Amino acid sequence: QSVLTQPPSVSGAPGLRVIISCTGSSSNIGAGFDVHWYQQLPGTTPKLLIYDNTYRPSGVPDRFSGSKSGTSASLAITGLQAEDEADYYCQSYDTTLRRVFGGGTKLTVL
């Protein structure tokens, strides 16, 4: 069981918007630690998608955005494309466990 909780799966039609949630606690996200998001396309290695809650590394489309509030964070993907179909993971820091991940969310583009 992961320290950060994500929905196992989400889906959306091409062109629409989906949101993936990441819920933590007062010892990690709620303590003020930043949240990062990774995209793992099928058969590939994880790729940093969002860091420090809202920042995109160069090359990441602005269709991807992140936010954080309280003990939770969210990743929003707008204008869904077939190539967005992947697993998405959130990550933060925990005062006891150090770096922690969510269990991952599988995005299916319908």
Place this chain on the structure above:
Amino acid sequence: EVQLVESGGDLVKPGGSLRLSCAASGFNFNTYNMSWVRQTPGKGQEWISSISSDRTYIDYADPVKGRFSTSRDNDKNSLYLQMDSLRAEDTAVYYCARDLPENDAFDVWGQGTMVTVSS
């Protein structure tokens, strides 16, 4: 091109040992903190260990503390993970990852190497 290439994964019996290596290229390895992260189908991603650029700080996740040891050779642009007293639950794909500077995110990942612990 920034690249991390892991090697050393194998099938090993419970209680056995294994040493993973990670060869870095395309960036100034000696200025970056580095980490190991593992991934299993059941547990997802799990941070294992981190080492500072100058080796003065090394940290381990509780499940591997006392059994795993992380080191680096900045002259060889290489990161290592010595794994002893291996258990079935250590079975995973092990990734070498570069730490985003002054951050706990990982901005570059290797392709991973598979470690299977089974009798």
